[in-house]
Amino acid sequence: MLLEFIAIIAAGFGLAGLALLANIVLRRRLPPWIVPASAGAGMLLMAIWLEYSWFDRTTGTFPDTVEVASTNQVRSWYRPWTYAVPLTNRFIAVDHRFDRRHAAAPGQVLTRLVLAGRWEPTRQYGAVFDCVGHRRADLLDQVELDDGGRLKNATWIQLSADEPVLRNACGR
Structure with a gap:
């Protein structure tokens, strides 16, 4: 979070610096508000990019055996651009490295x-x-798992047949 804050501030300074440089090159022909507006635009654009790239940056570090099964996308009034492109803010992934099946319970x-x-x-x-x-x-x-491959003291949650996490876990 601190690194993202620093990146947002740096983007603001960077775009403000480019606007200042453009103003100098154009011999002060740009309006005086262009530098602070560029700083604000740079910070806003960096914050948007960090929000939208979070999912890809996070899942990009996973090994190939981890598959994203379900995502949650949101739209917010205070982020009007999310109405055009929804923002992914949560996901559920199945780590198939830990898949185990018991001979006595082949359907589990x-x-x-x-x-x-x-x-x-x-x-x-x-x-x-x-x-x-x-x-x-x-x-x-x-x-607990007994010798017959059955779970003891487990609370089962009924799912629909097309539940994405169920399909992903059972698909292999």
Whole structure:
């Protein structure tokens, strides 16, 4: 967050400097408000670019086995440009490096989910997906796996068959 603040300030100074240089080259023919307006435009444009590039910059660091299953896009009145192009501010990814299947429960897959949001810490947790029954159980402290591959003390959440995270987890 601090680095992004510094980048926004630097962009403001940079565009203001270019406007000042253009004004000098043009022998002071530009209006006097051009330098502060350029500084404000530079800061605004950098803030917009940082917001819109967050998703690509974040997912670009993931290994190939991590697949984004679901994104959340928002529109805001105080960001009118988001009505033209919605802003992605959260996503759920499935980390397939942790996929496990039990021979006694072939329709289920244990995997790790990654939850990330703009200005929020990234969270990871394990989940079991029942691909046949279209449901999910989050692996919390009280959940145990018995010898038959069944979960004990799990709370199953019913999902629709076209749930993107379910399809992604069960797709491999």
